Amino acid sequence: MAKRFSRMGYLMLVLILAAGLVAGCGESASKDIKIGMVYELTGNTASYGTSAANGAKLAFKQINSSGGVLGKQIQIVTADNKGEPAESANAMTKIITQDKVVAVTGFTVSSCGIAGSAVAEDNKIPFVAAATVNPKVTVDERTGKVKEYTFRACFIDSFQGTVGANYALNNLKAKKTAVLIDSSSDYSKGLAKVFKDVYTGRGGQIVAEEAYLQKDQDFKSTLTKIKAQNPELLYIPGYYEDVGKIIKQARELGIDVPILGGDAWDSPKLAEIGGAQPLNNTYFTNFYSVEDANPISNAFVEAYKKDYGQLPDSMAAMGYDAANLLVDAIKRANSTDSAKIREALAATKNFKSVSGDMNLDANHNAVRGVVIIEMKDGKQVYKETIKQ
Numbered sequence: 001m002a003k004r005f006s007r008m009g010y011l012m013l014v015l016i017l018a019a020g021l022v023a024g025c026g027e028s029a030s031k032d033i034k035i036g037m038v039y040e041l042t043g044n045t046a047s048y049g050t051s052a053a054n055g056a057k058l059a060f061k062q063i064n065s066s067g068g069v070l071g072k073q074i075q076i077v078t079a080d081n082k083g084e085p086a087e088s089a090n091a092m093t094k095i096i097t098q099d100k101v102v103a104v105t106g107f108t109v110s111s112c113g114i115a116g117s118a119v120a121e122d123n124k125i126p127f128v129a130a131a132t133v134n135p136k137v138t139v140d141e142r143t144g145k146v147k148e149y150t151f152r153a154c155f156i157d158s159f160q161g162t163v164g165a166n167y168a169l170n171n172l173k174a175k176k177t178a179v180l181i182d183s184s185s186d187y188s189k190g191l192a193k194v195f196k197d198v199y200t201g202r203g204g205q206i207v208a209e210e211a212y213l214q215k216d217q218d219f220k221s222t223l224t225k226i227k228a229q230n231p232e233l234l235y236i237p238g239y240y241e242d243v244g245k246i247i248k249q250a251r252e253l254g255i256d257v258p259i260l261g262g263d264a265w266d267s268p269k270l271a272e273i274g275g276a277q278p279l280n281n282t283y284f285t286n287f288y289s290v291e292d293a294n295p296i297s298n299a300f301v302e303a304y305k306k307d308y309g310q311l312p313d314s315m316a317a318m319g320y321d322a323a324n325l326l327v328d329a330i331k332r333a334n335s336t337d338s339a340k341i342r343e344a345l346a347a348t349k350n351f352k353s354v355s356g357d358m359n360l361d362a363n364h365n366a367v368r369g370v371v372i373i374e375m376k377d378g379k380q381v382y383k384e385t386i387k388q
Contacts, residue, residue, distance in 0.1 A: 031072050032072055032073050032074065033069060033075065034075050034101040035102065035323075035326065036077045036078075036092075036104035036106070037056055037323075038079045038081050038104060038106035038107060039078075039081065039106045039130075040082065040108055040109055041053065041081075041082075042082050043083030044083055044239065045108065045109050045239060045241075046083065047267040047269050048264075048315045049083070049315075051313050052130050052131060052318055054316055054319065055316035055317060055318065055321075055323070056076075056106070056130070056320060056323040057076065058303060058320060059319075059320045059323035059324045059327070060074050060076055060323055060327075061307075063323075069327050069330050069331055070330065070334065070335075077099045079092075079094060079095050081106075081112050086115070088113075088116045089116065089119050092116045092119035093119050097123070101125070102125070102126075102336040102341070103326055103330070103336075104126070104127045105127070105130060105323050105326050106129070106130060106319075107130060107132050108132065108315055109187065110134035110186045110187040110190070111134075113129045113134070117147055120147075121148065121149055124148075124149055126149050126151070126326070126329070126338055126345060127149055127150050127151070128153060129151070129153070129322065130153055130154065130315070130319045131154050131314075131315055131319075132152060132187075133154055133157050133160060133191070133263065134156070134186050134187055135157060135190065135365075136186065137150065138363055147364070148342060151325075151345045151348075152322075153321040153325050153358075153366050154263075154366055155287070156363075156365050157191045157193075159370060160191065160262055161192075161193070161195040161198060161262075162198045163285050163370040163372075164191075164285050165194075165195050165202065167260070167285070169199065172232075172260065173232075174233030174258065175203070175205060176204070176205045176207045176230070176231050176233070177206055177234070177235055178207055178229060178231035179192055179208070179209045179210070180223075180226065180236045181237065181238075182211070182238045182242060184214045185214060185238070187264060191262050192235070192237050195235055195237065196209075207229040208225065208226045208229040210225060212238075212246075216242065218249075219245065219246045219249050219250075223246070223250050223255060226255070227253055231257060232257055232258075233258050235260050235261065236259060237261055239264045240264060240266070240267040240273070241269070243270065243274070244269070244270050244273025245273060247278050248274045248278045251277075258281050259282040260283050260284065261283075262285050263284065263286045263287055265284040265286075266287075266313055266315065266373070271378035275378075276378030279378060280376060282374070283374050283383070286314050286370070286372075287314040287315075287318050287368075287370075288317040288354060289382040290311050290312065290382075291381075292371055292382055292385050294354075294355070296354055296356075297317075300312065300354050304316060314371075317354045321353045324353075325348065325351055326341075326345075328344075330344070332347075345360065355369055356369070367388050368388065370385070370386045370388075371384075
């Protein structure tokens with residue numbers, strides 16, 4: 001009998017110790033701050049999302065190695081939105097309701113950012129978008145009101161499109177422009193509208209406006225129509241995968257005028273798809289260039305090269321800035337309470353971004369410069385930075 005009780009006592013002791021170990025693990029985990037990271041890791045825009053995610057991971061790694069935030073380490077909860085709005089909503093819902101993150105950063109595609117922001121707003125979770133430039137990401141299209149919990153680390157279409165239009169008129173000396181729009185993309189349609197409004201308002205003429213759908217392969221019929229109008233410039237506010245194919249086919253048809261676009265051109269794959277020679281005499285507006293040097297950018301470039309073995313692109317820079325911006329707000333809020341983080345984000349002034357001091361305006365958009373990039377023999381060449 002005594003032996004039986006001894007065995008039972010031993011079993012109880014084991015169970016108690018196991019329970020204590022589990023509790024200890026839970027207590028340890030609770031010392032971490034969970035931050036969600038949702039990016040386009042697969043799909044047509046995976047080049048953007050992967051770069052931005054790498055930049056964000058570098059930022060979080062540096063923060064953790066420097067002691068973390070509020071005395072705790074950051075635990076990243078990663079989700080793939082696959083470059084699709086529906087998947088974006090699903091990914092945001094999961095990390096917020098199941099993984100219980102205190103805040104979210106991510107997104108490089110505007111339509112995905114719009115879908116993700118709706119979930120963040122419904123759940124009152126602070127969300128910092130990295131590189132989504134459509135105004136509808138932070139402003140509700142139906143009501144015109146600023147979304148309380150959604151912010152972004154990038155400029156928006158209204159500034160980028162204005163800079164593009166001015167560059168077309170003043171630097172490229174193009175008075176007649178053709179515009180080719182991805183009609184399936186909020187980003188492309190929004191940027192095209194701003195460009196056209198500013199360009200025509202300042203004396204330029206839109207001689208042709210054509211559309212295509214994402215994943216189209218053959219653009220020659222549309223480009224033939226454009227060529228017949230004798231434009232002095234072709235403006236393509238599309239994503240790199242489509243843009244590369246369009247430019248290659250345009251050059252094959254003898255369209256040798258300058259071609260101009262937006263930040264979504266920025267991918268190492270652009271030159272792979274379009275070819276180095278066809279991309280000569282093309283330009284795009286962008287968030288960042290490694291050649292636009294300053295101490296914070298220089299340190300970022302060196303750290304990124306060390307971790308990933310290559311130079312960062314603008315998406316990596318925006319992912320890095322968005323992660324740091326979010327953590328900066330948590331530090332200033334001195335809390336993981338969502339309302340306090342939201343208030344700190346809204347009050348952001350003189351944030352040290354990779355492209356210099358940055359503020360957030362009343363619509364939760366970043367006030368920062370636009371970089372002009374020229375493609376030469378398959379390489380990006382920094383031209384200048386236009387400040388807001």
